[in-house]
Amino acid sequence: MENTDPLKQLYKSLSGKGFLPLEPTDPYYVPILETTPEKDPILALWQRIDLAESESINLLTGFRGNGKSTELRRLKKKLEDDGCEVFLVNMLDYLLMTKPLELSDFILSLMAALAAAVENSSNNDLKTLSQSYWDRLKEFLQSEVEIDRLKLGLKGSGSAIDLGMKLKTDPNFKSLIQKHLQGHLTRLVQDAREFIDELVNTIRDFTDDRDKKVVLLVDSLEQLRGSGEDAEKIHASVVELFSGQAANLQFPKLHIVFTIPPYLTALSHNLGRSLGGHPVTQWPNIHVRNKDGEEDQTGLKVMTSVIDKRMATWRDHIPEEIMKHLAMSSGGDLRDFFRLVRECVLSLRTARSINPEAQLDDDIIKRVIQQLLNELLPIADEDAEWLARIHATKQEALRSDKDLPSLARFLDSNLIMNYLNGEPWYDIHPLLVEEIKQRSETAVTRE
Numbered sequence: 001m002e003n004t005d006p007l008k009q010l011y012k013s014l015s016g017k018g019f020l021p022l023e024p025t026d027p028y029y030v031p032i033l034e035t036t037p038e039k040d041p042i043l044a045l046w047q048r049i050d051l052a053e054s055e056s057i058n059l060l061t062g063f064r065g066n067g068k069s070t071e072l073r074r075l076k077k078k079l080e081d082d083g084c085e086v087f088l089v090n091m092l093d094y095l096l097m098t099k100p101l102e103l104s105d106f107i108l109s110l111m112a113a114l115a116a117a118v119e120n121s122s123n124n125d126l127k128t129l130s131q132s133y134w135d136r137l138k139e140f141l142q143s144e145v146e147i148d149r150l151k152l153g154l155k156g157s158g159s160a161i162d163l164g165m166k167l168k169t170d171p172n173f174k175s176l177i178q179k180h181l182q183g184h185l186t187r188l189v190q191d192a193r194e195f196i197d198e199l200v201n202t203i204r205d206f207t208d209d210r211d212k213k214v215v216l217l218v219d220s221l222e223q224l225r226g227s228g229e230d231a232e233k234i235h236a237s238v239v240e241l242f243s244g245q246a247a248n249l250q251f252p253k254l255h256i257v258f259t260i261p262p263y264l265t266a267l268s269h270n271l272g273r274s275l276g277g278h279p280v281t282q283w284p285n286i287h288v289r290n291k292d293g294e295e296d297q298t299g300l301k302v303m304t305s306v307i308d309k310r311m312a313t314w315r316d317h318i319p320e321e322i323m324k325h326l327a328m329s330s331g332g333d334l335r336d337f338f339r340l341v342r343e344c345v346l347s348l349r350t351a352r353s354i355n356p357e358a359q360l361d362d363d364i365i366k367r368v369i370q371q372l373l374n375e376l377l378p379i380a381d382e383d384a385e386w387l388a389r390i391h392a393t394k395q396e397a398l399r400s401d402k403d404l405p406s407l408a409r410f411l412d413s414n415l416i417m418n419y420l421n422g423e424p425w426y427d428i429h430p431l432l433v434e435e436i437k438q439r440s441e442t443a444v445t446r447e
Contacts, residue, residue: 006313008349010310010317010345024074032286045058045281046079052213055250055251056255057278058258059242059258059260062222062284063411063417063418064222064335072088072257083212087114087118087214090219091219092219093164095167097224098226100236101237101241103188103189103241115133115161116164140184193251196251201253215257216256218258219259226412231409238260238264242264242275243271261412263411263412267408284418285417288303289328290421303323303337306334306337307323318360325365328430329431331427331429333414344360348364369431376431384439386410387410391428394427
């Protein structure tokens, strides 16, 4: 039976499948920056790949949940429309995002993800090639590296995909791979390059196009994040991978776009130079506020349009001014915005179960926003002082390189946000503004 509960419909459209990455042809899709080509990071990425002659590496950064995965799908379609062969892989399925990385397990996970994408191809030659690579890799691991089948822990004949999944789900196995592959990294990278070289040549032979570009879009690496005592180790491992091991991430004949965590650009300066020379491309939060804190009506219209696509009649239940207030409170972060709207819907639906005429009131809005604010607190005095400087200057406001790990923590936990208005700038999460202001005033009073 068709659902006739509009609040339930809206709630479902903002959660679960409703928050999965969208194809550009999806009815939920809303253009964000593509209507202003000079500001569109995706168009810039397309231009770089289109102009590159042989191979290239590009880096795309942005906060978790701000729409990068959807925009990568727009890039994929644009590249495919130009005749490129494009593989899009989600590294969430192949990497343990909360443990330190090494080149060994990253290359294995990346090749497992690519092998899975190739398996979905309709080209049987590509599938055969993928299986051949896995057979060589398995022989390499079991004979030369001496990781036996029991330690590999693969069922039956196994596959590269099985290996990737085990690397994601089993921290002990991940450590085992890192330990046993020490001293074998050159061979591991060379085998991966040979696989990709054969992959590109097979695609070009199949299409009878010797200049056909093959592109690998590597999504979700921005979710590599540190927590607790392991935070600095994880951050350092990501820096080492993309900076210290940059040469081993380049594959002849292949164009790659890696998503990277926002903190990486702070911890490793001039990163693009190490990886092919292209500057890091930033996908910002939706521009709902100006540097002075005033509302940006264009950005707010984008945010409300996102809700329009999901349920055109939402204004019958949530006044537009309240929806804009929620958008401002999210700082233009789609994930937080959806969470705020969902909680309002839940509260309103609960209230209407008692009184069918109930409407959203100030108490509900304050409670919903406070729930999100509570997740950003508490803040240490030293952090509050630094966040106040960021809010005042709209820059990272670093006093010393020793502060870089703390800046990474701010970026990782969404305490500060990135915007793009002519040039990139930063600000603290809008829900922290009053807290930081009060803390600053208290500090002045104490002095």
